[in-house]
Amino acid sequence: MNKTAKKTVITGMGCLSAAGATLAGNMVSLFSKVRNLGPSKRFTTDHVHRFPVFEVPGQVDETVDKAGTELTRTTRLALAAAREAVDQSGLTREDLSSKRIGVCMGTSTGCSLNSIQFYDDLRSRRSPGLSPVRRYLNSNPAACIAKRYGLNGPVQTVVNACSSGTDALGIGASWIQQGLCDIVIAGGTDELSRVTYNGFISLMITDHEPSRPFDVTRNGLNLGEGAGIMVLESQEHALAGGRVPLGSILGYGMSCDGHHLVAPHPKGLGLKKAIDHAVTFSKVPREEIMFVNAHGTGTRDNDRVESMVLADLLPGVPFGSTKGCTGHTLGAAGALEAAFTVACLNEHRMPPSTGFTEKESEMPASPVSTTLAFKGNVAISQSLAFGGNNSVLVLEGKGE
């Protein structure tokens, strides 16, 4: 990081997942190991097993944009989480219109034109109307948040598969550190769909039972949906505006394996590099890291590699996965989990890794299985992704 970089603080957080409609609601579920999963209520398929999913109940942010065009569910999830984050930050209407505010959002499915009905009608020569196309063109997550709040800064939608949310926060923090924006609204969002559902099942990495990250019996992930958003600004800017930081993004590391399209590097070389970079950028001594919110999907390969890397680079540092309570929310996952991490730092405790009961003898480290109290103020949240992406945030709580 260059010498003039500004410290990025978090002044608002919003979360929405099957575990809760707010960040506070999610935290209650994480600590009480609530798992709201079951068959999807929104689509059906012909799979033998009805693979369970973590679905956000009901309609989300019923918003219709000015042109009367519906927005995608992915973007409605983002708008709902953004509302919680912006409300918590206390940003005024004047702040929103007068400051240079960027938006950086991660998603996996939110930028794909994959309306099944539209496509099926088209290939069947039924001349479908263009409403799904307009909905797609009007639903870019970053652009929609900028439009909703009348913002005038840069917009970026990150499509880095499952690390998108982590990357969007890290990039947003970089924009603040370099003075490119006064404020950045950043995070991740993704909806459940029949497309990703079929995709992950076809790859044979979906469990037809509740997922068990890091457990010896783990057999794959459960998909979920949701959104996580943070309001980021420089420490000076927040304090000048009378906003109290909830935490900080101290470091961001990102590295690719350059190895395989869907499998992590067997020795986790890219993840090690990303952790090294993030910790180096943060300037935090490793002994101050209280815990790691691991990617922890419940797939055989991911959990084995993460366990190995954490045992090697951060021996003895507790870690866990929250995906047992939220499912794998793809592009939203990293942002949700970063918000959970900051909330845990502020509560001085981390939740048990839901789904884990029995250690695998060949894995060098295991997640926490009960609530763990601690006194420190720094933790890591990390994501791995298709394409061999590895992304790591070093996060700080608000302190005493």
Add this chain to the structure above:
Amino acid sequence: MRISVQGIGPFGCFGAGAGDLEALLTGTRVVPPEIDKIERDGNIFELPWFKARTSKLEAFIPRKKLRRIDRFSTMALLGAHLAIADAGVGPEDLENTGIIVATGYGASGTTFSFLDSFLNKGDRLSVPTHFSNSVHNAAAAHITVLLGIKGPCLTVSQFDLSVASALFTAVSWLQEERVTSVLVGGVDEYNPVVGYATAGLNAESPDPSTIAGEGGCFFLLSREDTNNGAGYGYLTEVDMVAQDKAPRPSNTHPVIVGSQGYGGCHGKDYGVDDSDLSHDSFLCYDSLYGKFPAAAAIDLGAACLCLKNRHLFPPPQGTGMDKSTISAVLKGIHCLSPGNDTLWGAVTLASKYLL
């Protein structure tokens, strides 16, 4: 710190590489569009589109290694290889390099192939390789695997602002010294679904003469303190701004604007004044290579060639521009890409000869 454009890798209907793009811009190469027949409500519409030519990729990667790589990733790989070759560096020089791919629509053809797989045969027979190659960052992943790059890797999707947005973060990475160079580029592919949507949306727009297309351009950007020269020039400004804040053309800084493929410049539709449109240094090239989000990257490639050659190419629509006058005082070029809403992408390049 200055950021130089070390190499460019344009690809599209004109072929692949700086020389092929220059041939198109000078008019020595003329490429007619393909014609797609779009059926809607029992009527057939003809949609012209420019098809990218990708055969040069085999000069960089054996055909055997490309068997399972789709068209979207093939184009991205071509652009990436062209850019580093143009910069005179090899894969071994990319240790501290980041990758950023910008795309408006992603691997849409493969996405539809994946939908075909379960619509045809049932959900249980969904094809996994179609799914894994349909994710937007598949192209970036193939680039890292085949070039052995281990640095940060990012894909962004912001429709017509995708290229400006990608460059915004590329500059950020270089400024914060996260990397010493960034291989950044835009890519989009055409397919019949995009054609159907384009034809339908054209029918609702005032000018139905849009020519669709595919292709893009990659760039190797480096911090000046870590490279061997200025290459094509310097990247001095990257931003996304309101229409009324977009840079205006001048004799020293002409503007290349993405007209989004229309036969002529329709800048007025996007908020450009009549006085700007009649200005000698208001340029528009994309009717030569088509309308698609990543065409903004080819605009930028054209700007690089103008700066390197100290020469503006005559725009196909013709403005009566006196090239010799402008070329003599050329200090830089603004590249503008109108977005869907109120924001424009604005990228400024500076001449290496005058700084």
